Amino acid sequence: MKRWIKIILGLAVLGIAAAFLIYHFVINKPHPDFEKIKPNYSLNARAFYNEFKTSKENAHKLYNGKVIEITGKLARIESADTLTIAVFVFNQGMFGDEGIRCTMLKKFSAEAKKLKPDGIIRIKGYCTGFNETDVIMEHCSLIY
Amino acid sequence: MKKYWILIIITVGFCINGFAQTYVTKNGMIRIYSEAPLEKIEAVNRQVNTALLVPTGDFVFKVLIKSFNFEKALMQEHFNENYLESDKYPEATFLGKITNIKDINFTKEGIYPATVEGKLTIHGQTHPVKQNGTLEIKNGAVTAKSKFNILLSDYNISIPNTVVNKISKSIEVTVEVMMTKLN
Numbered sequence: 001m002k003r004w005i006k007i008i009l010g011l012a013v014l015g016i017a018a019a020f021l022i023y024h025f026v027i028n029k030p031h032p033d034f035e036k037i038k039p040n041y042s043l044n045a046r047a048f049y050n051e052f053k054t055s056k057e058n059a060h061k062l063y064n065g066k067v068i069e070i071t072g073k074l075a076r077i078e079s080a081d082t083l084t085i086a087v088f089v090f091n092q093g094m095f096g097d098e099g100i101r102c103t104m105l106k107k108f109s110a111e112a113k114k115l116k117p118d119g120i121i122r123i124k125g126y127c128t129g130f131n132e133t134d135v136i137m138e139h140c141s142l143i144y
Numbered sequence: 145m146k147k148y149w150i151l152i153i154i155t156v157g158f159c160i161n162g163f164a165q166t167y168v169t170k171n172g173m174i175r176i177y178s179e180a181p182l183e184k185i186e187a188v189n190r191q192v193n194t195a196l197l198v199p200t201g202d203f204v205f206k207v208l209i210k211s212f213n214f215e216k217a218l219m220q221e222h223f224n225e226n227y228l229e230s231d232k233y234p235e236a237t238f239l240g241k242i243t244n245i246k247d248i249n250f251t252k253e254g255i256y257p258a259t260v261e262g263k264l265t266i267h268g269q270t271h272p273v274k275q276n277g278t279l280e281i282k283n284g285a286v287t288a289k290s291k292f293n294i295l296l297s298d299y300n301i302s303i304p305n306t307v308v309n310k311i312s313k314s315i316e317v318t319v320e321v322m323m324t325k326l327n
Contacts, residue, residue, distance in 0.1 A: 031217040060234055065210060065224075080171035083190055095168045095195050096326055103191065128210035129234045131193045134170065136208055138191075 034139035035105060037067045039124050045072025049090045049100050052130040060129060069124040069143065070100065076117050084109040086123060086140065098133045102140040111142055165250070165325055167196040167286045172321030174207055178312035185219065185315070187212040194321040196286060201245030203260060203288075205321065207236045227301050228267055236266040240273070248279055255280045260290065266299040277319070287322040 041063065048070050052059040075089035075097070084104045091098040102123050104112045115121060125140030172192030178185045189212045194205040209230035214220035224230040240262015242248070248256045258279045263270050277290030293314045296303065303311050 027216075027218055029217050031220075064231065064234055078171070081173070081190065083171070085171070095166065095193075101170060101191065126210075128191075129208040131191075131206045131208055131235065133193060136191050136211055138211060138213070 034067065034124075034126055035107070035141040037124075039069040040066040042069040043071075045070040045088050045100055046090050049088070049135055052135050053091070056130055063127045064129050066127055067124060068127050068137065069122065070137075071120065071122045072100075074115055074117055074119050074121050075099065077112055077115055079113070082106075084112050086112055086115070086121070093133055095133060100135045100137060102137040104140050104142075108140065108142050165198040167198070167323035168326050169194050169321050169323045172205060172319070172323075174205075174320075175318040176212065176315050177318070178315045180312040181310045183219075183310075185214075185223075185312070187214045187220070187223065189213070192319075192321060194288075194323060196242070196288070196323055198250055199245060201242040203238070203240055203242050203262065205238050205319075209234055209236060226304070227296075233266075233268045236264070238262055238264050238273075242279070248281070250281055250286070253281050253283075258288070264294070266294070267301050269299040271298050285322050285324050288319065290319045292317055 048063075048068065051062075070088075072088050075087045078085040078087055086102040086104060087097070088100040088102075089097040090100075102125050122143040123137070123140050124143055125137035128136045128138055130136070170193050171190060172194040174189045174192050176185070176187050189207055191211045192205055192207050194203075196203050209228050210224060212220070212223065214223065240260055243259045243261050244257070248258065256279045258277050259274065260277060261274045262272070264273045265271075273292075273294075275290050275292045277288060280287040280289070293316050295314050297313065303313070
Protein backbone atom coordinates (compact mmCIF):
# COMPACT_ATOMS: atom_id res chain seq x y z
CA MET A 1 0.00 0.00 0.00
CA LYS A 2 1.30 3.40 -0.93
CA ARG A 3 2.44 5.67 1.88
CA TRP A 4 -0.05 8.46 1.13
CA ILE A 5 -2.97 6.00 1.21
CA LYS A 6 -1.83 4.82 4.65
CA ILE A 7 -1.69 8.45 5.85
CA ILE A 8 -5.20 9.19 4.55
CA LEU A 9 -6.59 6.01 6.12
CA GLY A 10 -4.88 6.84 9.41
CA LEU A 11 -6.33 10.37 9.41
CA ALA A 12 -9.79 9.02 8.58
CA VAL A 13 -9.65 6.59 11.53
CA LEU A 14 -8.47 9.40 13.81
CA GLY A 15 -11.28 11.66 12.54
CA ILE A 16 -13.94 9.03 13.16
CA ALA A 17 -12.55 8.34 16.65
CA ALA A 18 -12.49 12.09 17.43
CA ALA A 19 -16.08 12.53 16.16
CA PHE A 20 -17.23 9.60 18.31
CA LEU A 21 -15.49 10.99 21.42
CA ILE A 22 -16.88 14.51 20.87
CA TYR A 23 -20.40 13.14 20.38
CA HIS A 24 -20.19 10.87 23.41
CA PHE A 25 -18.40 13.15 25.90
CA VAL A 26 -19.42 16.64 24.75
CA ILE A 27 -22.64 16.75 22.67
CA ASN A 28 -24.31 13.80 24.35
CA LYS A 29 -22.59 14.01 27.72
CA PRO A 30 -24.64 12.62 30.59
CA HIS A 31 -26.21 14.73 33.32
CA PRO A 32 -24.10 14.96 36.48
CA ASP A 33 -24.61 12.12 38.96
CA PHE A 34 -26.04 14.28 41.75
CA GLU A 35 -26.06 11.39 44.21
CA LYS A 36 -22.29 11.06 43.99
CA ILE A 37 -21.31 14.75 43.79
CA LYS A 38 -19.57 16.09 46.88
CA PRO A 39 -21.67 18.96 48.30
CA ASN A 40 -20.35 22.51 48.05
CA TYR A 41 -21.96 23.37 51.41
CA SER A 42 -23.34 21.42 54.40
CA LEU A 43 -25.87 23.49 56.32
CA ASN A 44 -28.68 23.47 58.84
CA ALA A 45 -31.92 23.58 56.81
CA ARG A 46 -33.48 26.47 58.76
CA ALA A 47 -30.29 28.56 58.59
CA PHE A 48 -30.09 27.88 54.83
CA TYR A 49 -33.71 29.03 54.33
CA ASN A 50 -33.17 32.11 56.53
CA GLU A 51 -30.23 33.19 54.39
CA PHE A 52 -32.52 33.35 51.34
CA LYS A 53 -35.31 35.01 53.30
CA THR A 54 -33.10 37.76 54.73
CA SER A 55 -30.74 38.37 51.81
CA LYS A 56 -31.97 36.76 48.61
CA GLU A 57 -29.31 38.34 46.38
CA ASN A 58 -26.39 37.16 48.51
CA ALA A 59 -27.84 33.70 48.94
CA HIS A 60 -28.45 33.44 45.17
CA LYS A 61 -24.80 34.25 44.50
CA LEU A 62 -23.61 31.74 47.07
CA TYR A 63 -25.90 28.78 46.53
CA ASN A 64 -27.63 28.87 43.11
CA GLY A 65 -26.43 26.07 40.89
CA LYS A 66 -24.53 24.47 43.78
CA VAL A 67 -24.98 21.10 45.46
CA ILE A 68 -26.06 21.64 49.07
CA GLU A 69 -26.45 19.19 51.92
CA ILE A 70 -29.05 20.22 54.49
CA THR A 71 -30.09 18.76 57.83
CA GLY A 72 -33.44 19.58 59.41
CA LYS A 73 -36.89 18.55 60.58
CA LEU A 74 -39.05 17.12 57.80
CA ALA A 75 -42.57 18.58 57.64
CA ARG A 76 -44.04 16.12 55.13
CA ILE A 77 -43.57 14.19 51.91
CA GLU A 78 -45.69 15.31 48.94
CA SER A 79 -46.41 13.48 45.70
CA ALA A 80 -47.15 15.43 42.52
CA ASP A 81 -47.49 13.59 39.24
CA THR A 82 -44.43 11.30 39.25
CA LEU A 83 -42.47 13.51 41.65
CA THR A 84 -41.77 12.93 45.32
CA ILE A 85 -41.02 16.11 47.26
CA ALA A 86 -39.57 16.37 50.76
CA VAL A 87 -40.90 19.55 52.38
CA PHE A 88 -39.34 21.56 55.21
CA VAL A 89 -41.57 24.30 56.65
CA PHE A 90 -40.11 27.31 58.47
CA ASN A 91 -42.65 30.07 57.92
CA GLN A 92 -46.30 30.86 57.22
CA GLY A 93 -46.86 33.30 54.39
CA MET A 94 -49.73 34.76 52.39
CA PHE A 95 -49.92 31.56 50.30
CA GLY A 96 -49.43 29.03 53.09
CA ASP A 97 -46.35 27.07 54.20
CA GLU A 98 -42.93 28.38 53.24
CA GLY A 99 -39.59 26.62 53.53
CA ILE A 100 -37.47 24.26 51.42
CA ARG A 101 -38.88 21.90 48.77
CA CYS A 102 -36.65 19.03 47.70
CA THR A 103 -37.56 17.01 44.58
CA MET A 104 -36.13 13.52 45.12
CA LEU A 105 -34.24 11.52 42.54
CA LYS A 106 -36.46 8.64 41.35
CA LYS A 107 -34.10 6.19 43.05
CA PHE A 108 -34.97 7.74 46.45
CA SER A 109 -38.74 8.18 45.96
CA ALA A 110 -39.79 4.95 47.67
CA GLU A 111 -37.45 5.52 50.64
CA ALA A 112 -38.58 9.13 51.00
CA LYS A 113 -42.25 8.10 51.08
CA LYS A 114 -41.51 5.98 54.18
CA LEU A 115 -40.13 8.98 56.10
CA LYS A 116 -42.19 10.19 59.04
CA PRO A 117 -43.00 13.88 59.59
CA ASP A 118 -41.01 15.63 62.34
CA GLY A 119 -38.03 13.31 61.89
CA ILE A 120 -34.57 14.84 61.45
CA ILE A 121 -33.24 14.03 57.98
CA ARG A 122 -30.21 14.86 55.84
CA ILE A 123 -30.74 15.59 52.14
CA LYS A 124 -28.35 16.55 49.37
CA GLY A 125 -29.54 18.29 46.22
CA TYR A 126 -28.98 20.89 43.50
CA CYS A 127 -30.20 24.36 44.56
CA THR A 128 -32.09 26.18 41.80
CA GLY A 129 -32.99 29.27 43.86
CA PHE A 130 -35.67 31.00 45.92
CA ASN A 131 -39.11 31.76 44.45
CA GLU A 132 -40.16 34.24 47.20
CA THR A 133 -41.85 31.50 49.22
CA ASP A 134 -39.56 28.47 49.03
CA VAL A 135 -35.98 27.45 48.35
CA ILE A 136 -36.06 24.82 45.60
CA MET A 137 -33.71 21.84 45.49
CA GLU A 138 -33.72 19.33 42.61
CA HIS A 139 -32.19 15.86 42.06
CA CYS A 140 -32.13 15.17 45.81
CA SER A 141 -30.83 12.11 47.60
CA LEU A 142 -31.15 10.96 51.20
CA ILE A 143 -27.98 10.72 53.25
CA TYR A 144 -27.70 8.27 56.13
CA MET B 145 -76.96 51.38 68.10
CA LYS B 146 -73.22 50.77 68.63
CA LYS B 147 -73.73 47.01 68.95
CA TYR B 148 -75.58 46.97 65.60
CA TRP B 149 -72.57 48.59 63.91
CA ILE B 150 -70.27 45.93 65.41
CA LEU B 151 -72.65 43.23 64.14
CA ILE B 152 -72.68 44.79 60.64
CA ILE B 153 -68.86 45.01 60.57
CA ILE B 154 -68.51 41.34 61.68
CA THR B 155 -71.08 40.24 59.06
CA VAL B 156 -69.38 42.19 56.24
CA GLY B 157 -65.98 40.85 57.31
CA PHE B 158 -67.32 37.30 57.31
CA CYS B 159 -68.83 37.78 53.87
CA ILE B 160 -65.57 39.17 52.45
CA ASN B 161 -63.61 36.24 53.90
CA GLY B 162 -66.30 33.84 52.82
CA PHE B 163 -66.27 34.95 49.18
CA ALA B 164 -62.58 35.69 48.74
CA GLN B 165 -60.74 32.52 47.78
CA THR B 166 -57.13 31.86 46.96
CA TYR B 167 -56.12 28.85 44.88
CA VAL B 168 -52.45 27.88 44.97
CA THR B 169 -49.95 25.26 43.89
CA LYS B 170 -46.22 24.90 44.20
CA ASN B 171 -46.07 22.03 41.70
CA GLY B 172 -47.35 23.68 38.54
CA MET B 173 -45.91 22.55 35.19
CA ILE B 174 -44.45 24.65 32.39
CA ARG B 175 -43.05 22.99 29.27
CA ILE B 176 -41.05 24.81 26.61
CA TYR B 177 -40.70 23.36 23.15
CA SER B 178 -39.26 24.32 19.81
CA GLU B 179 -38.37 22.36 16.73
CA ALA B 180 -35.74 23.60 14.32
CA PRO B 181 -33.32 22.12 11.76
CA LEU B 182 -30.48 21.84 14.29
CA GLU B 183 -32.46 20.09 16.99
CA LYS B 184 -35.58 19.83 19.04
CA ILE B 185 -35.53 21.81 22.27
CA GLU B 186 -37.76 20.56 25.06
CA ALA B 187 -37.64 21.16 28.80
CA VAL B 188 -40.03 20.82 31.72
CA ASN B 189 -40.30 22.68 35.01
CA ARG B 190 -42.55 21.07 37.64
CA GLN B 191 -41.90 23.49 40.50
CA VAL B 192 -44.01 26.41 39.28
CA ASN B 193 -45.37 28.58 42.09
CA THR B 194 -48.88 29.76 41.17
CA ALA B 195 -51.71 31.67 42.85
CA LEU B 196 -55.18 32.67 41.66
CA LEU B 197 -57.35 35.07 43.63
CA VAL B 198 -61.12 34.88 43.28
CA PRO B 199 -63.16 37.01 42.65
CA THR B 200 -60.54 39.58 41.55
CA GLY B 201 -59.00 37.18 39.00
CA ASP B 202 -55.44 38.14 39.96
CA PHE B 203 -53.15 35.44 38.61
CA VAL B 204 -49.45 35.12 39.29
CA PHE B 205 -46.76 32.55 38.67
CA LYS B 206 -43.07 32.39 39.34
CA VAL B 207 -40.58 30.01 37.77
CA LEU B 208 -36.94 29.34 38.62
CA ILE B 209 -34.96 29.03 35.39
CA LYS B 210 -32.53 26.45 36.75
CA SER B 211 -35.50 24.16 37.53
CA PHE B 212 -36.07 23.50 33.80
CA ASN B 213 -34.93 19.96 33.11
CA PHE B 214 -33.70 18.95 29.65
CA GLU B 215 -33.04 15.48 28.32
CA LYS B 216 -29.59 16.54 27.15
CA ALA B 217 -27.13 17.93 29.70
CA LEU B 218 -25.31 20.10 27.14
CA MET B 219 -28.56 21.72 26.02
CA GLN B 220 -29.45 22.49 29.65
CA GLU B 221 -26.00 24.03 30.13
CA HIS B 222 -26.37 26.25 27.02
CA PHE B 223 -29.93 27.23 28.03
CA ASN B 224 -28.74 28.41 31.46
CA GLU B 225 -25.38 29.90 30.54
CA ASN B 226 -25.76 31.30 27.01
CA TYR B 227 -29.45 32.00 26.43
CA LEU B 228 -31.34 32.64 29.69
CA GLU B 229 -28.24 33.59 31.74
CA SER B 230 -29.84 32.09 34.82
CA ASP B 231 -27.10 33.26 37.20
CA LYS B 232 -27.96 36.86 36.27
CA TYR B 233 -31.72 36.36 35.78
CA PRO B 234 -32.68 33.41 38.01
CA GLU B 235 -36.46 33.64 37.59
CA ALA B 236 -39.33 34.32 35.22
CA THR B 237 -42.63 35.77 36.44
CA PHE B 238 -46.12 36.44 35.21
CA LEU B 239 -48.33 39.01 36.93
CA GLY B 240 -51.80 39.52 35.56
CA LYS B 241 -55.49 38.86 35.68
CA ILE B 242 -58.05 36.47 34.30
CA THR B 243 -60.17 39.15 32.68
CA ASN B 244 -63.36 37.09 32.35
CA ILE B 245 -63.25 35.70 35.89
CA LYS B 246 -66.92 36.70 36.40
CA ASP B 247 -67.96 34.20 33.69
CA ILE B 248 -66.43 31.32 35.63
CA ASN B 249 -68.60 29.53 38.16
CA PHE B 250 -66.21 28.13 40.75
CA THR B 251 -69.03 26.19 42.41
CA LYS B 252 -69.97 24.27 39.25
CA GLU B 253 -67.67 21.66 37.74
CA GLY B 254 -66.75 22.20 34.09
CA ILE B 255 -64.22 23.57 31.65
CA TYR B 256 -64.43 27.33 31.13
CA PRO B 257 -62.61 29.45 28.52
CA ALA B 258 -60.38 32.03 30.17
CA THR B 259 -58.50 35.08 28.93
CA VAL B 260 -55.36 36.08 30.75
CA GLU B 261 -53.80 39.52 30.47
CA GLY B 262 -50.68 40.69 32.21
CA LYS B 263 -46.94 41.15 32.13
CA LEU B 264 -44.45 38.39 31.52
CA THR B 265 -40.87 38.90 32.66
CA ILE B 266 -38.14 36.65 31.27
CA HIS B 267 -34.40 37.34 31.09
CA GLY B 268 -34.98 40.66 32.85
CA GLN B 269 -37.31 41.91 30.07
CA THR B 270 -41.01 42.58 30.68
CA HIS B 271 -43.64 42.39 27.94
CA PRO B 272 -47.43 42.63 28.01
CA VAL B 273 -49.16 39.39 27.06
CA LYS B 274 -52.74 38.41 26.36
CA GLN B 275 -53.50 34.72 25.96
CA ASN B 276 -56.45 32.38 25.89
CA GLY B 277 -56.70 29.19 27.86
CA THR B 278 -59.08 27.18 30.00
CA LEU B 279 -59.93 26.80 33.65
CA GLU B 280 -61.22 23.40 34.69
CA ILE B 281 -63.16 23.18 37.94
CA LYS B 282 -63.17 19.63 39.26
CA ASN B 283 -63.23 18.05 42.73
CA GLY B 284 -62.63 21.42 44.37
CA ALA B 285 -59.44 22.02 42.36
CA VAL B 286 -58.86 24.54 39.57
CA THR B 287 -56.64 23.55 36.65
CA ALA B 288 -55.43 26.36 34.40
CA LYS B 289 -54.17 25.39 30.94
CA SER B 290 -52.73 27.50 28.16
CA LYS B 291 -50.42 27.12 25.20
CA PHE B 292 -48.78 30.07 23.47
CA ASN B 293 -45.67 31.17 21.61
CA ILE B 294 -43.14 33.79 22.64
CA LEU B 295 -40.50 35.45 20.50
CA LEU B 296 -36.97 35.13 21.89
CA SER B 297 -36.13 38.60 20.56
CA ASP B 298 -38.90 40.13 22.73
CA TYR B 299 -36.96 39.03 25.78
CA ASN B 300 -33.54 40.00 24.48
CA ILE B 301 -32.46 36.36 24.18
CA SER B 302 -29.85 36.33 21.46
CA ILE B 303 -28.91 33.36 19.31
CA PRO B 304 -25.22 33.08 18.31
CA ASN B 305 -24.61 33.84 14.60
CA THR B 306 -23.15 30.38 14.00
CA VAL B 307 -26.50 28.68 14.77
CA VAL B 308 -28.93 31.52 14.01
CA ASN B 309 -30.54 29.67 11.08
CA LYS B 310 -30.74 26.39 12.93
CA ILE B 311 -32.57 27.43 16.09
CA SER B 312 -36.19 28.54 16.15
CA LYS B 313 -36.78 32.23 16.85
CA SER B 314 -39.89 31.48 18.87
CA ILE B 315 -40.66 28.97 21.55
CA GLU B 316 -43.92 27.25 22.45
CA VAL B 317 -44.86 27.50 26.12
CA THR B 318 -47.37 25.10 27.66
CA VAL B 319 -48.74 25.94 31.10
CA GLU B 320 -50.67 23.42 33.20
CA VAL B 321 -51.22 24.24 36.86
CA MET B 322 -53.62 22.43 39.19
CA MET B 323 -54.41 24.67 42.15
CA THR B 324 -56.23 23.82 45.36
CA LYS B 325 -58.02 26.18 47.71
CA LEU B 326 -55.83 27.69 50.41
CA ASN B 327 -57.24 26.88 53.84
